[in-house]
Amino acid sequence: MLKISLRKKIISLFLFFGLLPLVVTFFLAVTQIQKSLREMANNHLISLADEVMGSVEKTIQSIYTNTELLSANPLIRSKQASNEEKLSELKKIQDFYGIFEDITLIDLDGNVIISTTYQYRGDWKNKQWYQEAKEGKSSISPAYIILGPHKVILSCAAPVKNEEGKIIAVIAGQVNMEKIWETTNGIEVGGGGFAFMVNKEGRFVAYPQKEKILTLMSNVGFKEGVLSKNSGVITYIDENKQKMIGGVASFSEKKLIDQLGWRLIVSQSESKAFALANTFQRQVIIIFLSGLVLLLVISYLLGNKIVVPIKKIITATRRVSLGELEIKIAIKTGDEIEELAESFNKMADDLKISRTGLEESKDVLEIKVAARTRELQELAKSLEGKVGERTKELQKRLNELERFYRLTVGRELKMIDLKKKIKEEQKVCKVDLKDRNL
Amino acid sequence: MKNKIIILGVVLILILSAVVLYFQIFKKSELSKPKKELSPVLNIYNWEDYFGTSTIADFEKEFGVKVNLQTYDSEDTMLSAVQSDPTKYDIVIASDILVKEMINMKLLSPINIKNIPNFKNIAKEFKNPFYDAGNKYSVSYLWGTSGLAINRKYIKEQEPSWAIFWNPEYKGKISMLNNMQDVIAVALKYLGYSTNSVNPVELEKAKELLLRQKPLLRGYEDSITIMEDLVSEKLWAGHIYSGDGSFAAAENENIEYLIPKEGGFIWVDNLLIPIGAQHKYTAEVFINYILRPDVSAKIANDLLYANTNEAARQFTNPEILEDASLYPSEEVKKKLEFPGYFGADPAVAIYNQIWAELQ
Numbered sequence: 001m002l003k004i005s006l007r008k009k010i011i012s013l014f015l016f017f018g019l020l021p022l023v024v025t026f027f028l029a030v031t032q033i034q035k036s037l038r039e040m041a042n043n044h045l046i047s048l049a050d051e052v053m054g055s056v057e058k059t060i061q062s063i064y065t066n067t068e069l070l071s072a073n074p075l076i077r078s079k080q081a082s083n084e085e086k087l088s089e090l091k092k093i094q095d096f097y098g099i100f101e102d103i104t105l106i107d108l109d110g111n112v113i114i115s116t117t118y119q120y121r122g123d124w125k126n127k128q129w130y131q132e133a134k135e136g137k138s139s140i141s142p143a144y145i146i147l148g149p150h151k152v153i154l155s156c157a158a159p160v161k162n163e164e165g166k167i168i169a170v171i172a173g174q175v176n177m178e179k180i181w182e183t184t185n186g187i188e189v190g191g192g193g194f195a196f197m198v199n200k201e202g203r204f205v206a207y208p209q210k211e212k213i214l215t216l217m218s219n220v221g222f223k224e225g226v227l228s229k230n231s232g233v234i235t236y237i238d239e240n241k242q243k244m245i246g247g248v249a250s251f252s253e254k255k256l257i258d259q260l261g262w263r264l265i266v267s268q269s270e271s272k273a274f275a276l277a278n279t280f281q282r283q284v285i286i287i288f289l290s291g292l293v294l295l296l297v298i299s300y301l302l303g304n305k306i307v308v309p310i311k312k313i314i315t316a317t318r319r320v321s322l323g324e325l326e327i328k329i330a331i332k333t334g335d336e337i338e339e340l341a342e343s344f345n346k347m348a349d350d351l352k353i354s355r356t357g358l359e360e361s362k363d364v365l366e367i368k369v370a371a372r373t374r375e376l377q378e379l380a381k382s383l384e385g386k387v388g389e390r391t392k393e394l395q396k397r398l399n400e401l402e403r404f405y406r407l408t409v410g411r412e413l414k415m416i417d418l419k420k421k422i423k424e425e426q427k428v429c430k431v432d433l434k435d436r437n438l
Numbered sequence: 439m440k441n442k443i444i445i446l447g448v449v450l451i452l453i454l455s456a457v458v459l460y461f462q463i464f465k466k467s468e469l470s471k472p473k474k475e476l477s478p479v480l481n482i483y484n485w486e487d488y489f490g491t492s493t494i495a496d497f498e499k500e501f502g503v504k505v506n507l508q509t510y511d512s513e514d515t516m517l518s519a520v521q522s523d524p525t526k527y528d529i530v531i532a533s534d535i536l537v538k539e540m541i542n543m544k545l546l547s548p549i550n551i552k553n554i555p556n557f558k559n560i561a562k563e564f565k566n567p568f569y570d571a572g573n574k575y576s577v578s579y580l581w582g583t584s585g586l587a588i589n590r591k592y593i594k595e596q597e598p599s600w601a602i603f604w605n606p607e608y609k610g611k612i613s614m615l616n617n618m619q620d621v622i623a624v625a626l627k628y629l630g631y632s633t634n635s636v637n638p639v640e641l642e643k644a645k646e647l648l649l650r651q652k653p654l655l656r657g658y659e660d661s662i663t664i665m666e667d668l669v670s671e672k673l674w675a676g677h678i679y680s681g682d683g684s685f686a687a688a689e690n691e692n693i694e695y696l697i698p699k700e701g702g703f704i705w706v707d708n709l710l711i712p713i714g715a716q717h718k719y720t721a722e723v724f725i726n727y728i729l730r731p732d733v734s735a736k737i738a739n740d741l742l743y744a745n746t747n748e749a750a751r752q753f754t755n756p757e758i759l760e761d762a763s764l765y766p767s768e769e770v771k772k773k774l775e776f777p778g779y780f781g782a783d784p785a786v787a788i789y790n791q792i793w794a795e796l797q
Contacts (some may be wrong), residue, residue: 111794111797112793112794112797118787118791118794119790121517121543121786122518123514123517125514125515125518126514126515126518126522127522128522141521142521142522142523145542145543145544145545146519146543146783147539147542147543147780147781147782147786148780148783148785148787149782150782197795201524201713201714203714213478214545216547264484325666328447376680388445
């Protein structure tokens with residue numbers, strides 16, 4: 001059977017009952033409270049993302065509204081107005097709104113009629129937003145780059161209708177994405193957090209580092225994760241192998257979801273986002289470990305308090321068993337162990353008294369035995385004398401008997417010899433007789 | 439005995455852990471790698487009639503991939519389409535400077551050259567081009583010049599010159615390409631300037647020249663339409679790409695493709711993968727297929743364009759290789775210029791304005 005020392009048993013027992021509530025508290029703190037703190041951090045990121053996306057959506061809607069207002073301008077719709085007059089009007093409007101980098105009026109064949117800056121690239125007739133406007137529906141382009149000069153822009157196109165409501169041209173206003181980035185870069189997330197946006201293809205349309213604009217997200221898993229949700233939180237590993245968490249938001253208007261499909265992510269490193277939760281977790285761990293150490297120390301000390309006196313008692317018991325009855329145990333624990341020690345001391349005292357009594361009894365007994373022995377020896381001596389005398393008497397009688405015996409035996413032997421001589425004589429006589437008879 | 443069992447158990451656990459860890463890492467690394475599997479479809483956007491007659495069918499048969507081929511008649515059309523939806527096509531074709539523009543517009547996906555072993559077949563002079571250092575985004579395809587095709591029956595001038603396009607006798611029988619840079623370059627060259635001038639004064643003069651030309655033109659049209667109408671003699675002279683000009687000459691003996699004495703554009707077309715391409719690996723397999731010497735030579739033989747594929751020369755018709763209008767001499771090449779990259783130059787707006795006024 002496995003032998004476990006009392007100290008170990010006490011420590012184990014103490015640890016078990018001490019640790020159990022500690023562990024339960026630890027897990028409750030880590031799981032429940034930390035979960036709440038994490039949810040709080042997540043909700044903070046989501047609400048920030050919603051807020052920024054709301055501002056972006058407002059900007060886009062104002063681009064739509066302004067382009068539609070442009071298309072409804074009477075001078076632009078007029079048949080009578082010359083291209084010079086229209087261009088002058090467009091330039092005035094561009095200055096007035098301050099949002100358009102360029103305004104271009106395009107005919108239904110895709111040829112440019114007039115443009116305030118002529119800063120565009122590619123043919124118009126194959127641009128999707130032009131085609132949709134030509135069909136009578138205001139449309140916005142994906143974010144794209146033009147090179148002269150290098151700009152990331154959005155183009156919003158709206159149909160221009162004459163007085164009869166017939167579409168006669170398309171007007172397209174270019175908006176620099178800087179207008180959108182003012183919103184996304186202006187957000188204060190704290191702790192190194194930032195906001196960025198991706199489009200339907202997973203390309204960045206807003207990012208603090210401009211060189212990343214319109215590049216494809218390299219993290220395939222993150223890309224799929226972002227594009228699969230319109231709101232909520234998402235975790236990912238960034239290029240610096242840092243664990244990140246982001247609150248995701250998208251447009252609320254279906255038209256914008258369909259045309260642009262942008263997702264805005266307010267992102268922060270997990271360590272910063274969950275700083276409060278992590279601090280709490282650290283504190284809980286410190287408390288847990290301190291409690292554990294304290295528990296170990298207490299259980300050790302307690303074990304000592306119980307085991308050391310018991311060991312003293314054991315040692316004393318062993319010494320008593322070896323006959324050292326003078327031993328005294330000095331234990332002042334004020335509990336049952338002290339009582340046990342006192343009982344032991346008393347027991348030892350009692351044993352000592354008993355042993356002294358026994359020793360005295362033994363001495364008396366020895367004296368008595370010696371006296372009796374002497375008596376017996378004397379008795380033996382007297383008996384030996386008597387036995388000697390008797391023996392002598394018996395020897396004498398024996399000797400007499402022996403002599404008598406010898407006499408008897410001699411007579412007997414003589415008788416036998418005589419009988420033999422008689423028989424031999426008889427035989428001789430018989431032979432003589434025979435011989436004579438012959 | 440008991441110890442042995444424990445050691446065996448520990449070893450087994452370690453082995454199992456190692457196996458699980460390996461598969462976890464393997465799975466992760468597999469996820470991060472692009473899949474090397476052929477897709478069932480491949481979406482290609484190319485110039486009209488710019489593959490060999492059986493190129494697509496042969497590829498479909500060999501690789502079991504259905505090719506959806508759509509065509510355009512102007513590079514600007516292609517650019518607008520890719521800008522509108524970069525996920526729509528897996529392969530597009532663009533010339534040198536447009537490649538550079540598309541790179542700067544972040545519309546292209548880097549090509550994994552490891553998936554294109556036939557890249558070695560490209561002639562050295564077409565590797566590492568000025569518009570795409572290190573061929574990160576492009577693989578050269580065919581090359582040519584923008585010149586003029588004339589019908590000798592109607593065009594009297596013996597000397598090949600852009601002046602033919604300003605002869606009022608040919609009013610309504612001339613067509614220019616529907617490409618802004620090509621058209622303005624003709625006027626600039628005719629005036630004796632660089633095809634890539636950004637000088638506003640020179641550009642203004644070019645505009646005036648082109649505006650004078652406009653009433654003489656049937657229109658600004660795509661190269662294939664011009665070729666077909668030259669062959670049918672609806673047109674007498676046309677601004678055309680070398681391959682289409684040579685094709686017209688092959689179809690109608692009166693037609694001749696010429697590089698004007700003033701010079702013109704030389705260009706290299708390239709195979710590209712748009713940034714949002716859905717079937718990138720299959721696109722690379724297709725590009726590798728196109729660069730196979732036999733396939734490449736068949737394309738060049740069918741289209742009559744000069745080939746960038748050195749290894750394809752052995753399968754190319756000798757008369758094509760010897761055709762000076764397709765493979766101009768070094769002396770003629772000196773008069774030719776690659777289209778210029780204007781980048782952020784304000785001249786872009788002037789070019790756009792001239793083009794808008796010409797429409």
